[in-house]
Amino acid sequence: MKTIFSLILLCSLSLNIYLDWQRPNSFLKSVFNDEFETVLVTHTKTNDTAKTSEKPPYQASFAPAKNHPAEQRFANGDLLGALSQWRTSTSHTQSTSTVHNWINKLKNALNSATSTALAEYLLFVQNYLSIVPNDFVALQFEAEIFVAQGERVEAIYRYIRLFQQYPEHAYLKEVITELISLELNELLEQSNWHELIEKGQIWLSEQPDNLVLIAHIAKAFLALENNLEAELLLTQLSKQQQQHQLIAPLLAELNSKHQQVETIPLVRHGEHYILQARIAGQQIDLMIDTGASITALTSTQFDLLAYDVNFLTARRVSTANGVVEIPFYQSTGIQIGSKQQTPFEFGVMTSSTQGPGLLGMNFLRHFKFEIDQQNAQLILKPRQ
Incomplete structure (x- = not known):
């Protein structure tokens, strides 16, 4: 009788378990599933930790299965095919890690890669950046490829933009400075002053406190006898x-030039003499007029000035045609030979369009000067 009673209880329990299992919100199912998932997650994490510890430190944490189609294509050298396969078959979380793993492998081959391989690397990373445009690892790899290709200028632009976007990576500034130094030293060895100044000023607008840049640009200005621009660049420091x-020797050289006796070639113009001056970056012909208190340009000459000119006021002045009112402007400076004055005021003869302007005493009075008529030279000596 006891056996029959136990059998009835077992059957009743089995029936209840069966009926509960068939319910949509089965309590037993939830318990068994939770336990199963806990075991599965724990097991997976353990395996993942073991795998991660085996990886070199430069690799990302995600490593796709070796038989994954994208991995197979990458291993076979089909970079664009791998990228295409990766894009359609992986999640966004895995995407970054996968491509970073590939990029790290390609980085190791940069120094030994052929020009053809480098071109493929560049196409690969630029295609990836069209999908993930702000990926730091990919942007840096793109710049490194340009360096490997010998495209130093292009690499500098890439690194500057990268540092602007990710200023927390301070080491990028050192990379930029090193690349700029290499490029400018090469131009310096070639005495390619104009290109050095052109490139240097573009980069200086991005890195205004870069003393290596400033020193190279100042050297180029001094080599071209454009002492005014060199002085403006160095004295703002x-x-x-x-x-x-890097800067102190250039200032000493500039000061030495100021102390030198300067001879300026002149061109006879009737009873007068004409020389060339530089104002606001333009070569301007001026006629020496020791009777004029101020320097004056013709309206045609003034129209040539493109920058560094500010209007001051209108003043009445005496001319050969009587008293007239003319506008006055201020430039960053005037340079004649290696001598300069900064800042520099001049008037504009609005009624005069032809012929040279006038070089007045507002420049000449800063020097001991004489005109060597026999050799057609203006001699400028520093005042003690």
Whole structure:
């Protein structure tokens, strides 16, 4: 009888378990599923930890299965095919890790890669950046490819933009400075002053405190006898910066030029003499007029000035045609030979369009000067 009672209880329990299992919100199912998932997750994490510890430190944490189609294509050298396969078959979480793994492998081959391989690397990473445009690892790899290709200028632009976007990576500034130094030293060795100034000023607008850049540009200006631009560049620096080992010798050279006796070639113009001056970056013909208190340009000459000119006021002046009112402007400076004055005021003869302007005493009075008529030279000596 006891056996029959136990059998009835077992059957009743089995029936209840069966009926509960068939219910949509089965309590037993939830318990068994939770336990199963806990075991599965724990097991997976353990395996993942083991796999991660075996990886070199530069690799990302995700490593696709070796038989994955995208991995197979990458291993076979089909970079664009791998990228296409990756794009359609992986999640966004896995995407970055996968491509970063590939990029790290390609980085290791940069130094030994052929020009054809480098072109394929560049196409690969630029295709990836068209999908994920702000990926730091890919952007840096793109710049490194340009370096490997010998496209140093292009690499500099890439690194500057990368540093602007990710300023927290301070080491990028050192990379930029090193690449700029290499490029400018090469131009310096070639005495390619104009290209050095052109490139240097573009980069200086991005890195205004880069003393290596400033020193190279100033050297180029001094080599071209454009002392005014060199002085403007160097004197804007702080006292501490002016004592820097790259800057101090250039300031000494500039000061030495100021102390030198300068001879300026002249061209006879009737009883007068004409010389060339530089104002606001333009070569301007001026006629020496020791009777004029101010320097004056013709309206045609003034129209040539493109920058660094500010209107001051209108003043009444005496001319050969009587008293007239003319506008006055201020430039960053005037340079004649290696001599300059900064800043510099001049008037504009609005009624005069032809012929040279006039070089007046507002420049000449800063020097001991004489005109060597026999050799057609203006001699400028520093005032003690």
